[in-house]
Every structure is written in structure tokens, then in C-alpha cells.
Amino acid sequence: MPQPQGSKGKVTIIEIADAAGVSKSTVSLVLTGRGAVKPETRQHVLQTMDRLGYVYNRGAANLRNARSRIVGLVLNDLSNPFFAEFAIGVEKVLQMAGYVAFMANTAESVVRQDQVMRMMREHGAGGIILCPALDTRPEHLDWAKAAGTALLVAIRRLPGAGTSVVVPENLLGASRVTRHLINLGHERLAFLGGMHSMVVRHERHGGFLSAMEASGRSVDPALNLESMPTRDGGFSAMSAVLSLADRPTAVVCYNDVTAIGAMLAAARHGLVVGHDIAIVGFDDTSEARHVAPALTTVAVDPVGLGERAAALLLKQINDPAAEPESFIGPAQLVIRESCGAYQRALAAAG
Amino acid sequence: MPQPQGSKGKVTIIEIADAAGVSKSTVSLVLTGRGAVKPETRQHVLQTMDRLGYVYNRGAANLRNARSRIVGLVLNDLSNPFFAEFAIGVEKVLQMAGYVAFMANTAESVVRQDQVMRMMREHGAGGIILCPALDTRPEHLDWAKAAGTALLVAIRRLPGAGTSVVVPENLLGASRVTRHLINLGHERLAFLGGMHSMVVRHERHGGFLSAMEASGRSVDPALNLESMPTRDGGFSAMSAVLSLADRPTAVVCYNDVTAIGAMLAAARHGLVVGHDIAIVGFDDTSEARHVAPALTTVAVDPVGLGERAAALLLKQINDPAAEPESFIGPAQLVIRESCGAYQRALAAAG
DNA sequence: CGCATGAATTGGAACGTTCCATTTTTGAAA
DNA sequence: TTTCAAAAATGGAACGTTCCAATTCATGCG
Numbered sequence: 176m177p178q179p180q181g182s183k184g185k186v187t188i189i190e191i192a193d194a195a196g197v198s199k200s201t202v203s204l205v206l207t208g209r210g211a212v213k214p215e216t217r218q219h220v221l222q223t224m225d226r227l228g229y230v231y232n233r234g235a236a237n238l239r240n241a242r243s244r245i246v247g248l249v250l251n252d253l254s255n256p257f258f259a260e261f262a263i264g265v266e267k268v269l270q271m272a273g274y275v276a277f278m279a280n281t282a283e284s285v286v287r288q289d290q291v292m293r294m295m296r297e298h299g300a301g302g303i304i305l306c307p308a309l310d311t312r313p314e315h316l317d318w319a320k321a322a323g324t325a326l327l328v329a330i331r332r333l334p335g336a337g338t339s340v341v342v343p344e345n346l347l348g349a350s351r352v353t354r355h356l357i358n359l360g361h362e363r364l365a366f367l368g369g370m371h372s373m374v375v376r377h378e379r380h381g382g383f384l385s386a387m388e389a390s391g392r393s394v395d396p397a398l399n400l401e402s403m404p405t406r407d408g409g410f411s412a413m414s415a416v417l418s419l420a421d422r423p424t425a426v427v428c429y430n431d432v433t434a435i436g437a438m439l440a441a442a443r444h445g446l447v448v449g450h451d452i453a454i455v456g457f458d459d460t461s462e463a464r465h466v467a468p469a470l471t472t473v474a475v476d477p478v479g480l481g482e483r484a485a486a487l488l489l490k491q492i493n494d495p496a497a498e499p500e501s502f503i504g505p506a507q508l509v510i511r512e513s514c515g516a517y518q519r520a521l522a523a524a525g
Numbered sequence: 526m527p528q529p530q531g532s533k534g535k536v537t538i539i540e541i542a543d544a545a546g547v548s549k550s551t552v553s554l555v556l557t558g559r560g561a562v563k564p565e566t567r568q569h570v571l572q573t574m575d576r577l578g579y580v581y582n583r584g585a586a587n588l589r590n591a592r593s594r595i596v597g598l599v600l601n602d603l604s605n606p607f608f609a610e611f612a613i614g615v616e617k618v619l620q621m622a623g624y625v626a627f628m629a630n631t632a633e634s635v636v637r638q639d640q641v642m643r644m645m646r647e648h649g650a651g652g653i654i655l656c657p658a659l660d661t662r663p664e665h666l667d668w669a670k671a672a673g674t675a676l677l678v679a680i681r682r683l684p685g686a687g688t689s690v691v692v693p694e695n696l697l698g699a700s701r702v703t704r705h706l707i708n709l710g711h712e713r714l715a716f717l718g719g720m721h722s723m724v725v726r727h728e729r730h731g732g733f734l735s736a737m738e739a740s741g742r743s744v745d746p747a748l749n750l751e752s753m754p755t756r757d758g759g760f761s762a763m764s765a766v767l768s769l770a771d772r773p774t775a776v777v778c779y780n781d782v783t784a785i786g787a788m789l790a791a792a793r794h795g796l797v798v799g800h801d802i803a804i805v806g807f808d809d810t811s812e813a814r815h816v817a818p819a820l821t822t823v824a825v826d827p828v829g830l831g832e833r834a835a836a837l838l839l840k841q842i843n844d845p846a847a848e849p850e851s852f853i854g855p856a857q858l859v860i861r862e863s864c865g866a867y868q869r870a871l872a873a874a875g
Numbered sequence: 876c877g878c879a880t881g882a883a884t885t886g887g888a889a890c891g892t893t894c895c896a897t898t899t900t901t902g903a904a905a
Numbered sequence: 906t907t908t909c910a911a912a913a914a915t916g917g918a919a920c921g922t923t924c925c926a927a928t929t930c931a932t933g934c935g
Contacts, residue, residue: 582891588890
């Protein structure tokens with residue numbers, strides 16, 4: 176019967192060495208797999224470790240080589256499925272490279288974000304992928320350059336931070352979905368949701384504007400409404416829009432969850448979405464597929480972005496001198512029902 | 526201008542001591558806040574650390590005291606919003622206690638789970654909250670008892686592991702939602718989704734059976750179908766059910782995502798859910814509210830479960846000798862449209 | 876049988892921190 | 906001033922590992 180150590184539970188490399196009748200150096204060689212050690216010795220040491228319930232002490236090890244195989248993944252909003260999928264992509268790639276990702280959620284709190292990142296570097300994380308919380312200032316990240324920690328900013332661009340970046344093609348995506356609405360014949364379009372301070376909103380709204388401009392349509396400033404990027408935010412912004420004298424016939428929303436809030440508000444006002452009014456979102460979260468009517472939106476492949484982010488970070492870890500790199504992920508239009516195109520096609524066919 | 530260390534980025538307590546003109550012991554005292562150090566000295570040391578860009582090395586520190594303030598949170602399926610919300614509850618409580626949670630996702634892989642947990646204890650995690658992957662055997666967790674690591678099993682009970690446990694009241698919840706369907710007059714009910722090997726399925730199916738039995742209804746073994754707990758699983762299981770000669774009029778699903786798959790299958794067969802057939806789920810994820818028709822389900826307050834799990838783990842960390850404890854979270858019936866109750870009420874009123 | 880060569884193993888000095896036992900400083904009482 | 910206790914600061918020995926240089930052990934060759 177394996178009789179692991181008593182309650183103190185501190186088996187060290189030295190005790191293994193004693194028990195196996197070798198030196199601690201040999202045990203270390205077995206552990207790291209670096210030197211040349213006779214297969215039978217290796218076996219014996221391995222067995223002894225197992226028998227005594229040995230736990231490798233990474234803290235002690237890092238004291239010497241300072242190369243830990245963990246990376247931090249800091250997410251600003253875990254409750255948003257978009258980020259959960261992003262995280263899955265990150266983990267997939269890191270795992271293959273023999274790294275482990277330790278995630279933490281900041282819930283949009285800069286304070287918490289600082290705390291969590293400090294904890295991570297104190298634990299010797301080799302690198303960090305950061306989806307910055309709202310109001311993150313580039314100065315918050317200066318320590319990374321100084322400490323030589325690989326840092327990559329994802330999803331939300333952070334102008335002024337000279338790091339690698341992985342973001343979706345927000346501008347192009349938004350202009351595509353806007354163009355789609357224009358092609359369906361809409362004249363009066365609104366842009367709804369997201370706060371002015373968000374870079375992502377800037378980009379998406381920029382795409383909206385460029386499509387409007389390209390088509391020669393005029394943009395009514397009254398039809399540009401901010402809101403928190405939540406369902407409730409979308410709901411109240413949409414309610415405000417609908418109380419206007421001159422309502423829009425189509426609404427481009429900041430993201431899917433805002434769009435779903437907007438759809439609820441429209442329904443509450445007795446409008447049939449996809450018929451009386453067109454509403455589109457951004458992100459293509461799994462909810463988008465399942466609301467009724469199904470949401471026309473822009474797919475950005477969060478898993479792919481995560482994979483890319485991880486790959487870029489690894490590159491940076493392995494070559495700290497390398498220049499920061501950017502990856503702009505594709506954003507594809509996904510046509511469903513909420514824009515009215517489907518109904519129109521049906522009508523045309525029937 | 527703060528001139529942080531060069532590229533090697535290794536500022537130690539000793540360099541701080543030299544620069545501040547004190548001994549390393551004093552710097553240590555400042556860091557830990559333990560001894561008595563003159564306020565002005567403390568200030569000066571703090572400033573020096575700031576100036577040189579000092580990073581505390583937790584690995585080295587833990588070498589002596591072995592008390593790290595991190596705990597691991599191991600999730601089996603991050604893409605399921607239920608677990609994301611659970612994680613948020615865990616973090617909320619840990620943060621207040623000055624702990625940091627490092628999360629990792631196992632994606633239902635036992636191998637990955639072992640890997641991740643090993644990594645966590647190698648890094649000196651004070652405790653671990655585990656939502657076990659499918660096929661986790663209690664033996665997988667024996668190391669925890671041996672090493673004296675606090676371990677808590679959440680969401681999925683693991684019979685035979687003698688750890689603390691936090692789970693929702695699956696049996697009672699399932700019997701409640703089943704009773705609700707029975708009260709609506711259904712005679713022929715199916716239970717659908719989840720694999721036989723899942724403890725949670727056992728519990729929920731048990732609740733289903735107990736409600737059926739209490740009402741004197743007979744249970745047709747042909748109406749008990751397994752499937753993966755995914756949308757696709759629900760879809761195919763439901764398709765199988767609908768191809769039966771003697772169809773059920775109501776279906777209790779393993780969880781919400783399975784139920785949503787089942788609803789899609791029903792719609793594909795031309796049935797109007799909530800009218801031609803009743804379908805109910807379990808968990809009350811945010812999707813449940815937004816599918817059409819909205820899903821009648823059982824709410825289990827994942828955030829609350831997470832908070833409870835964290836609190837229990839902290840208790841265990843602070844008193845390692847304490848007996849394992851269990852918390853069974855409430856499960857409340859949430860009546861929406863997919864069971865037909867709403868439509869019936871409308872008809873009665875009109 | 877001695878020797879060179881390479882393989883296998885080993886001792887000891889780091890690594891950055893904490894903590895104990897001391898030493899130094901401070902400030903007030905005698 | 907001297908004395909003493911309390912407060913503040915310090916040196917050095919751990920902690921568990923890696924890595925270098927050095928040592929021992931096999932093996933094959935002349």
C-alpha cells in the first residue's frame with residue numbers, strides 16, 4: 176500500500192534521492208529529462224516518487240530558471256459567451272505547446288485587472304493575454320515592457336500600448352452588415368448601443384458610417400444612441416429610438432446581446448422584427464441563432480481569434496526581441512431573419 | 526523618470542535594500558507587513574520598489590511559508606454558460622477574502638483535468654474547486670487527501686470521493702417540473718438527454734420517476750432516451766422520440782441546451798412547442814429566456830452555488846481538520862411558454 | 876592490463892524570500 | 906549622565922530546486 180507522507184505533506188527531491196539511493200542531482204535530471212540517466216535508474220526514481228507521493232515544487236524550480244510554462248488569460252467578461260469561446264481557442268493552442276492557461280475574470284474592473292495581472296507575474300507567468308477591461312489606460316501595461324513579460328492585447332484594441340494585438344475586423348464587418356440593410360432598401364438607419372469610450376464601438380460605428388456614406392445616405396445624429404453593451408442597455412436605447420417622431424426602419428446594434436435587448440423592446444412596441452423593422456447584431460454568439468426571429472449578425476470566429484492570440488503570444492515568448500504583431504480576424508455577414516431578407520425572399524418566391 | 530531595470534528584469538529584495546540603504550530583512554518586513562518598521566522607512570522602501578520596478582517573487586516566498594493565496598477552479602465545460610456563471614460566483618467570494626482564483630477548462634477530458642490539477646498544486650494552490658469531467662473516478666482525487674490540499678467537488682457529485690460537495694437539488698427540481706406537467710394534464714411523459722453514466726442524470730431522472738410514481742402514472746421504458754448533453758444530442762434524441770408510434774405529449778429534458786435541441790427537432794417535425802407538445806429543461810441558463818417559445822425550466826442559481834462553493838473551500842483551507850461538508854442548493858420551477866401553461870391561461874382568460 | 880573516451884552520477888553553489896535570534900537605536904525614567 | 910526596556914533593524918540559515926564542474930563508472934581498444 177502506498178503510504179504517502181504524513182499530514183505535513185512535504186516530500187522533497189532530497190527525500191526521493193535518499194529513498195532511491197541516488198543523489199538529488201540525479202532525481203532532478205529525471206524530473207527535467209535533461210541529462211543522460213540510465214533507464215533503470217530513471218524507472219526506479221519514478222517509482223519512488225510515486226510511492227512517496229512527491230509533488231514537484233514549481234516555485235522552487237522557477238527560482239533558478241525563471242521559465243514557467245504558464246500563461247495568464249485575463250478576461251473582462253466571462254459571462255459573455257463570446258469570451259468563453261475565445262478562451263477555448265486560447266487553451267487549445269497553449270495545451271499543444273505544453274503550456275497551461277490560468278484564466279481570471281475582471282468583470283470590467285480595472286482594479287481587479289491590476290490585481291490579477293500582478294498576481295500572475297508574481298507567479299512567474301511567461302506571458303499574458305489580456306482582454307482589457309473598460310477604461311484600461313495604456314499606462315496600466317507599462318510594467319510588461321519593463322519586466323520583459325510577453326503581453327498581448329485581444330478583442331479590444333488599446334491605442335498607445337505598443338503590444339501585439341488580435342482583434343476582429345470590426346470596421347469592415349459593420350460596414351458589410353450596414354450595406355446589406357441598404358441593399359434591402361432601407362433609407363433611415365440607426366446605430367445603437369455601446370458607450371462612446373469603447374474603441375470597439377468607434378470601429379463598428381465607423382464601419383456603419385462608411386457604408387452609409389458610400390451609398391450617399393445621410394446620417395441623422397439623433398439616430399446614434401449609446402447604451403451599456405447589455406440586454407437592458409439595448410432595450411432602453413431601442414425604446415428611446417421608437418419614441419422618436421421619425422423612426423428608423425433599420426437598426427444596426429453594437430453587438431448581439433444589445434440587439435436582442437432591442438428586439439425585445441421592438442416587440443413590446445408591437446412591431447414585428449424582420450417585417451416592421453430590421454435589427455442586426457454583431458458577434459454571432461450562439462444566442463443569435465436561437466432568438467426569434469433569428470438574428471442577422473456578423474460572425475467573427477472567437478475560437479479562431481483565441482487560437483491566433485495564443486500562437487502569437489507563444490511566438491513572442493520564444494523570441495522576446497520580436498516586433499509586436501497584429502492579427503485582424505475576418506468578420507462575415509450572417510443573414511438570418513431579423514433583417515427581413517428571408518421573408519422578402521419567401522415573398523418573392525411565393 | 527522611473528528607470529526600471531534593464532532587459533533581464535530581475536529586481537530582487539536585495540537590490541531594493543541596497544538602493545534604500547536598509548537590510549533585506551527590513552524590506553521583507555515591509556513586504557509582509559509583519560514586524561514593526563518605522564513609517565518613514567516603510568515609505569522610503571515602498572518608493573524605492575516603485576522606482577526600480579520591483580516584482581514580488583511568490584515562488585521564492587512560498588518556499589518558506591507554503592501559504593499561497595491562490596485557489597484553482599477547474600471547470601469541465603466553459604462553453605456552457607452555466608459554468609461561466611458559477612465561476613463568477615466563486616470569484617466574487619474569493620476576491621473578498623483576498624484570494625485569487627485561477628481557472629482552467631478541461632473540456633470533459635480527464636487527462637487534461639489531471640494535468641491541470643497537477644499544475645495547480647505544483648504552483649502551491651491552497652485549494653481547488655473541481656467540477657469534474659465525465660468519467661472522473663474518485664481515485665483520481667486521492668492525492669488531495671494525501672497532500673492535505675483542500676478540495677471541493679461542485680455541480681457533479683462524485684460518489685466515493687470523501688470531499689465537500691456543492692450541488693443543486695436535482696432530484697427535487699426534476700420532480701417539481703414533472704409534477705407541473707402532470708398537473709397540466711399530461712399522461713404520457715418522456716425523459717430525454719444525458720448519458721447513463723452521469724450522476725446528475727441519475728438524480729434528475731430519479732426526480733422524474735418519483736413524480737410519475739406519486740401521481741400513479743406508468744413509465745414507459747421506451748420514453749427514456751440518452752443523448753450527449755448538447756444541442757445536437759437533444760435534437761437527435763427528440764427526433765427518435767417523434768418517430769415513435771405512440772408519441773409522448775410532454776418531454777422533460779436533462780438540461781436547457783438539450784431541451785433547446787429538442788425544441789428544434791419538434792419544430793422540424795411541424796409541431797408547435799407549447800401547443801402540440803410540451804418541452805421543459807433544467808438550469809435556467811440565459812438562453813432559456815430567449816428561445817421561442819421561452820423555455821419552462823428549473824432555476825438553480827449558479828452564482829449562488831459558486832459563492833457557496835468558495836465559502837466552503839475557504840473554511841476548509843483555514844481549518845484543514847474540519848469534516849467535509851455538503852451544500853444542496855435550491856431548485857425552483859420557472860414557468861414560461863414551452864410547457865403550454867401560459868397559452869392555457871390565456872385561453873382561460875379570453 | 877592500462878588507457879582513453881564517453882556515459883552516468885554527484886556535490887555544492889546559487890536562486891529570492893522568510894524568520895529566528897541578535898544587535899543597534901531610541902527615548903524616557905532614574 | 907546613566908540605565909533599561911521597547912522599538913527598529915539586521916545577519917544568516919533555511920526552503921526545494923537547477924546547473925556547473927567535477928568525479929566515478931563502464932566500455933572498447935591497443
